[in-house]
Amino acid sequence: MNDKPSVIRETDEDARNQSRILVHTSAYAALAVIDPETGYPSVSRVLTATDDDGTPIILVSALASHTKALLKDARASALFGEPGKGDPLAHPRLSLRCKAERVDRDGDAHGRIRTLFLERHPKAKLYIDFPDFSFFRLVPLDASLNGGFGRAYILSAQDFAIL
Amino acid sequence: MNDKPSVIRETDEDARNQSRILVHTSAYAALAVIDPETGYPSVSRVLTATDDDGTPIILVSALASHTKALLKDARASALFGEPGKGDPLAHPRLSLRCKAERVDRDGDAHGRIRTLFLERHPKAKLYIDFPDFSFFRLVPLDASLNGGFGRAYILSAQDFAIL
Numbered sequence: 001m002n003d004k005p006s007v008i009r010e011t012d013e014d015a016r017n018q019s020r021i022l023v024h025t026s027a028y029a030a031l032a033v034i035d036p037e038t039g040y041p042s043v044s045r046v047l048t049a050t051d052d053d054g055t056p057i058i059l060v061s062a063l064a065s066h067t068k069a070l071l072k073d074a075r076a077s078a079l080f081g082e083p084g085k086g087d088p089l090a091h092p093r094l095s096l097r098c099k100a101e102r103v104d105r106d107g108d109a110h111g112r113i114r115t116l117f118l119e120r121h122p123k124a125k126l127y128i129d130f131p132d133f134s135f136f137r138l139v140p141l142d143a144s145l146n147g148g149f150g151r152a153y154i155l156s157a158q159d160f161a162i163l
Numbered sequence: 164m165n166d167k168p169s170v171i172r173e174t175d176e177d178a179r180n181q182s183r184i185l186v187h188t189s190a191y192a193a194l195a196v197i198d199p200e201t202g203y204p205s206v207s208r209v210l211t212a213t214d215d216d217g218t219p220i221i222l223v224s225a226l227a228s229h230t231k232a233l234l235k236d237a238r239a240s241a242l243f244g245e246p247g248k249g250d251p252l253a254h255p256r257l258s259l260r261c262k263a264e265r266v267d268r269d270g271d272a273h274g275r276i277r278t279l280f281l282e283r284h285p286k287a288k289l290y291i292d293f294p295d296f297s298f299f300r301l302v303p304l305d306a307s308l309n310g311g312f313g314r315a316y317i318l319s320a321q322d323f324a325i326l
Contacts, residue, residue: 007226028251030193030242032204035260041195041204043242044258044307045251063170065307079193079206083245087286088191088208095207097198123250144207144228 008152015153019145019160022080022094024050027120030079031058033069033100042069047124048080049117054160055137056080056096057103057113059124062132070100070136078138092151095144103135110135171315178316182308182323185243185257187213190283193242194221196232196263205232210287211243212280217323218300219243219259220266220276222287225295233263233299241301252312257323259306266298273298 009015026048035042044066046058056078060067070076081093103110113135118125127133140157147153172178189211198205207229209221219241223230233239244256266273276298281288290296303320310316 028246030195030206032193032195032206032240034197034204038238038260040238040260040304041197041206041240042258042260043193043195043204043206043240045242045244045246045256045309047252075203077195077204077206079208081208083191083208089210093208095205097201097203097205141203146207 007150008154011153011155011159015145015147015155016159018092018147019094019143019153019155020054022092022145023048023054023056023096023160026080026082028082029056029058031066032077032079033066034073034075035065035069036072042066046078047117047121048078049113049120051109051113051116051137055139056098057117058100058136058138059117059121059128059133060136061130062134067134071102074100076100076138089146090148092145092147095146096138097141097143098138099141100136101139103137105134113137170313171317174316174318174322178308178310178318179322181255181310182257182306182316182318183217185255185308186211186217186219186259186323189243189245191245192219192221194229195240195242196229197236197238198228198232199235205229209241210280210284211241212276212283214272214276214279214300218302219261220280221263221299221301222280222284222291222296223299224293225297230297234265237263239263239301252309255308255310255314257306257308259301260304261301262304263299264302266300268297276300
């Protein structure tokens, strides 16, 4: 994403706000990881929330292949933004490039993240404390916002962090 | 996806049918590729249709980063299945591992694929013939079906091909 073709617009406050809103209102994302067995990318659905600095959070099971992949290779990408009715490409979405950091269950951040996750997903209380479940923070590197046809922006990590 | 933990159920005709239906009724998918510049996975939204042998089809622009990635590295993954109301993880979805093959515009298959794509996406006629747009066939290698909590299956390419 280092090249900047002419179809990419200049990132402005509207684009930053739209990106933050996409992350902060999504119940789920499509998470892409690299499968350590095959080297192929692998995409699956995960529930999401947002940490208090704007970093996306996911809750995943150690039994799932995306979790096994992230524990071996932290490089990831997450697609936020739910298509509504009509053309799926007319709805805004954000492709985030990120590094997944496992949240230590005994660390200071765990309680805060658990609370924030349950606010967005109250039903997750049924399994949130199961021993095979972990939180990961998807620490942003950069992102591509597509606000609809011809409305493309490249964002830095700072562009949608809460500072 | 070669290991088969105990949470994976035996693939049966119901699982095969559910997988085919997910591919055949999806208007879009989350496509994961490997970004040749960074080596990171990258996930974005694409419109989909299905070729007459059951192979998923996508229509993408040469200006988009996923297309540049696929032209350098054909390894891909696509997530099918749209979440409806309620818990996003209660809705079935299919993670397909696939190899993307560009469809030659002058080849025999192009006309057939163009017709099939327009059947699912009539409004794509506005840009389907633009010179920067191409079809790719996402040739299946294997797939993971999640039919909801605890309903996980591994499928071979044959399991959801139309033979």
